[in-house]
Each structure stands twice: as C-alpha cells, then as structure tokens.
Amino acid sequence: MIPGSAFLVLAIVLFVLGVLAFFLKRDLLTQFMSVEVMLNAGNLAFLALAKASSKAEAQVIVFFILTVAAAEAVVGMAIVLHFFKQRKCIRTEDVSGLKG
C-alpha cells in the first residue's frame, strides 16, 4: 500500500519540474508543455487530498479542470501555431514587442 503522502510529494516534484522547465527552456512549445505539467501536478494534488480525506468533491473538481484544460490547450496551441506562421520561429526571448 502506497502512503497518501507519496502522491502529494510526486505532485510537488512535478510542479517544481514544470516551473524549472518553464524558466529554463526557450521555445514556446516546450514552455507550453511545462505549463501543462504544472496543471496536472495540481490535479494530482487534488486527487491525493481527496484520497486522504475520502471526499468526492475534490475528484469532481479534477474533472472540471480537465475540461477547462482541454479548451485551454486548444487555444494555446492555436496561438503557438499562429505565432510560428508569422515568425517562422518560436524562441520567446526574441519576442518583446510589448516593451514599454
């Protein structure tokens, strides 16, 4: 039997990895994927806590998050594709058009 806290630790590890990937990688697609990792780390944390407190609500929330995340992924990918079409490149540090 795996202890409940292990899930929570995994979620934290995944989240930190996602954050590190977001800051260390330079292309938009990878950064987008790291955001997805962070999001799913959050989902995992929800499930772990749901298991620990044996409540159904947290699990229901995960379903909602998955639905919204699917929609978000569609929009996000569309932006990335459009970005690539215009620039022929997805390196984020070249993009600073909104500089003050």
Add this chain to the structure above:
Amino acid sequence: MAGFFWLIPLIPALSSLVLVLFGSRISRKAISLQACLAVLASFILSFTALAHLVRMPPESARLTKTLLGWISSGAFSAPVTFFFDPLTAVMCLVVSGVGFLIHVYSVGYMAEDRSYARYFGLLNLFTFFMLVLVMASNIVLMFVGWEGVGLCSYLLIGFWFERPAAAKAGLKAFIVNRIGDAGFILGMLFLILKVGSPEFAKINGAAAGGVLGPGLVTLAAVLLFVGAAGKSAQIPLYVWLPDAMEGPTPVSALIHAATMVTAGVYMVARLNGLYSASPAAGTIVAFIGAVTAVFAASMALVQTDIKKVLAYSTISQIGYMFIGCGVGAYAAGIFHLTTHAFFKSLLFLGAGSVIHSLSGEQDIRKMGGLRKHLPRTFPAFLVAALAISGIPFLSGFFSKDAILTSAFAGGHYAVWALGLVGAGLTAFYMFRLVFLTFFGESRLGEEAKRHLHESPGIMTTPLIILAVFSALAGFIGLPAVVGEKADLFGRFLEPVVRAAMAPFPAAVEWNLILVSTAAAVGGLFIAYLFYIRYSLFPGRLAARVPRIYRVLVGKYYVDEFYDAVIVRPAVRGSEFVYAHFDLKVIDGALNGSASAANLAGLGFSRLQTGLIKDYALAFLLGVVLFLGFILFLKI
C-alpha cells in the same frame, strides 16, 4: 368672457411663439396683423374683465385663476396664479392699450426693416412678460415677469446689434439691472423666509399686522426698492436708460417710457402694506424719487438728441411716481403712471415720426420749423408736451398735482419743493424741445429737406388717439377740492391701496394747485423767451457759466465716475486674477498634474520588458510571497 381673463397674457405669448418659430415663412402683412390682433385681444379681454370687476362688491373685487402648481416644497408654495383686481386692471389696460397702439405704429415705422418677424415676436413676448408681471398673485411669479421684461428690453435695445453702440447699450441695461435684481432677490427671499408665503396678500397682511418687526420691514422694503431703482431707472441705477435709446423708437415708447420702467412703481404700489408699515422706507422712496426728478430734469435741459431729452424726462417723471408711492399716495403714483404712459409714449412716437420724416436725424440742433411740414405729428406732440408740463386741464396736470398735494399734505415739504422745481424744469426742457424742433428757422440740410415728408397714416393715427387720451385722461382723477367723489380713479383703486390721506383744507389745496401751475407756465414762458424771443441768449448764458454748462452736458460725469470707480477696477481686478491666478495657479496645477502623470508613466514603463519570462518570474515571486504570507503569518 371675464372667466377667460387668464388668457390675457397667454395670447401674446402664443403669437410670439409662432412669430419666433415660423416668422420667416409668414408674409409681412400676416405678421403685422397677427402681432397687433394678439395685443388687441388682450386689451378686449382686459376690458371685459374690468367690466366684470366694477359690478362686483368693491371689497372682494378680484378674479383669481390658478393654472399650475409650479413650485411646492413643504409649507412653501408658489403656484402660477393670475389674478385681476383694480390695480392689475389699470396696469393691464395701460400695457395692452398703449401696447396695441405702439404695435400698430411699429407696422409703419419698421416697414423697411429686415428682421420684421423678430421685431414683432419680441414685442409680443415683451407684452406677455409685462402682463405676467402685473397679473402675478405672488412675488415669485412676478419676478418671472420682472426678469422676462428685462430680457426683452435687452434684446430690443440691441435689436440692431450690428451697430456696436446698440449692442453695448443692451449689455449696459442688462448689467445695471442685474445689480438692482440682486436687491430684489434678497428682499424677496427675506420676505418669503419671514412671512412663509410669497402671496402679496399675505406679505401685505403680515407687514400691516405687525408680524414682522419694524426693522425687518424697512430692510425688506429698501432691498426691494433697490430692484425697483434698477428697473425704473432711479438714482443711482438710472444710467442705463439714456443709452437704451439705441433701440428702435417704438421700443423706447413701449418699454422705456410707458410700461417696463414703471414696473418698479407698480411693485411698490402692490406691496403697499409693506411700504406703509415702514415710514423710513417710504421716506427713502419719496426722497430718491424727488432727487431723481430734479437731477434727471436738469440733465434734460442741455441734451441735443431728441430721444435723450425724452429719456431723461422719463427718469424724472418716474421720480414723481415714486414720490407718490413714498408718501403713501399710491393711487396718485399709479395715476401718474397711467397718464405718463399716454403722453410719454406719444412723445416718443412723435419723436419717432420726426426722425422717420427726417430719414434718421436725431439732433434737434439740425431741426427747426418742422411745424408746417408735419401737420399731424406737430399738434399731437404739442398736446403731449403741454400734458407733461402740467398745463391745467391736461392729464399731466391732474396726476402731478395729486402727487405734489399728497407730498405736502403728508408733511414732506422738502420733497414737495423738489417736485415743484422739477415741474418748472420739466416745462422748460419740454418746450425747449418743442421750440427747437417745430418752431423757428429750418436748420435742415439740403438732402434732408428734399426727403422731408409727413409719416404715413398708420403711424399718425396712433398719435392722434394717444393725444386724445393725453388731453382727457386727467378727468378720471379730479382733485378732492372739486368734489368728494370726483376722484374716480382713486376710488376705484381704494380697495387695493388704502390711501390714508388726512383731511386737508381746501384753501391750501387751491394754493398748491396755483403754485404748481405757476411753475409749469413759468417754465414754459422762460423756454419761449430763450428759444423764440431771444434765441441767442442760451448760447451766451452757456458761455457765461461754462463750468455749470459743461457739467450738465457731461451729465454730471456720473458715467465717468462709475467707469472709474466700478467698471475699471473690476476689469483691472479681473485682469490681475487672470494673469496671476488663472494662468499660474489653475493652469499650472493642471499642467503640473499632467506632466507628473507623464513622468510616472515613463518610469513605470521600464518594468514592461515585453519578455514572457520576466512576467512569469514576477508571477512566481508573487505566488511565493503570497503563500509565505499565508503559511507563516497564519492569517
């Protein structure tokens, strides 16, 4: 018919609305017909209402009609209520009757003017406001009419606004009246505050019943009189009226002689309970009136513009009306108002006819000998001049005499003496005008001589009608010596303005009548000596006392005095405030806050790098700080 008396002011209002909105699309003939008929309808309605009034018992002789709730707040309410009592009846008949004749005259006088519809629209509008003023049953509604006639006066003085002098004169009239109106508003608010109601009956009742303290009554009465002095051109606010002569002559006749400028007299007579309750205020009114009567008459002595002479004469005559009201003889004041409306509007219309026939010439030094060329204008003008001078049995004789007798009877001997001097001066300057204009050698230029013509019938007919009234109107108010019930006019007004005249020995009254007749005839005779018999004498007299002459011609330099003491300091003060406060403080604060925002924007925009990573880092930091806050501080 009398039930429709509330339509009296509304008919001219409707006509004015049509003329102002659609005037450009109506033919001149239709405009003149509509404008004149509207005023005639008011006159006929006033007459039927009067006929109804005289059949009612004198103590309750009044018609009342509330049209609208208007202002209502707590216990205070000022409805749009028109009423019709003997005093209002007199005013309505004067305004609509004389007004109608002047409308008819204007059809001839303004025939060639470009803004025909605007002229008649404004004249109708003026009639409306004037009728509201005299028919209002409370002081707030009266103030609406009061301001409305002021507005129309401004618009009509500046009717030929393309002439800078006319535009300036209109502005001057408006601003000087504002000063008076400030007093009027204060007095009005004061009364409403203390009495709790703007109704004239309540105000008069409260003042007469001693509900208000004597100091309070005097203060309110004097404040209201400041307003009256502005509107009726009395010292010290008379300066606008001579300049107002820039307007068309029929306007001067209607607004600046017969009706609007007498609104102040009407107001004092309407609030007779208030003024009777304060002897101090009455004395102030009578004294200002007497001083104005002499002061303005002395300026009329040397004027050379035919309309300016009449303007100063109007100021002087209104002074007489205030003498009447001030000494408690309200009926005499209103009687003089009525006769003055006839003969002064006749004088103005006659002057207009002279100006018209001379193609615009107004300088009496360039006239002379017009008697033969203006066979209808001359006799009418002469009747009016005789009437205003107080020559026996013409209207002005009876009304002026009633005022002077009341002043003497009330013990105001100084006021009476001033009035007598003014009467002599009046006869003198009026016949100076008549002799210089109609008698002697013609001093016309060749050009004017060729165009010289009598005015058309539409202008001379009103003159003749007014001449009949100027001659005969006096017989409705015969002095008490003639008979106990001879003063029809006074007895008609009795229920409204209680004349508390002490019984007076007939012998003294006969003597007073003789003295004032002597003053009038004396003035006339001296004018004859000066301007017909020894026509070189006035010039030599002027050369003998050059200083006095210059002061009179300079109109006592009152305009210059006001300019130096009030106008120029105000302008200079405004310029100072503009340069130092507007430009530096207000504009500086505005520009300063704008550039501060600009600088802040420049600084903060550095944070906006445009790089996603920087934003995300700020995001992360924010989250960490937030979580740290929650976890470690255990909020």
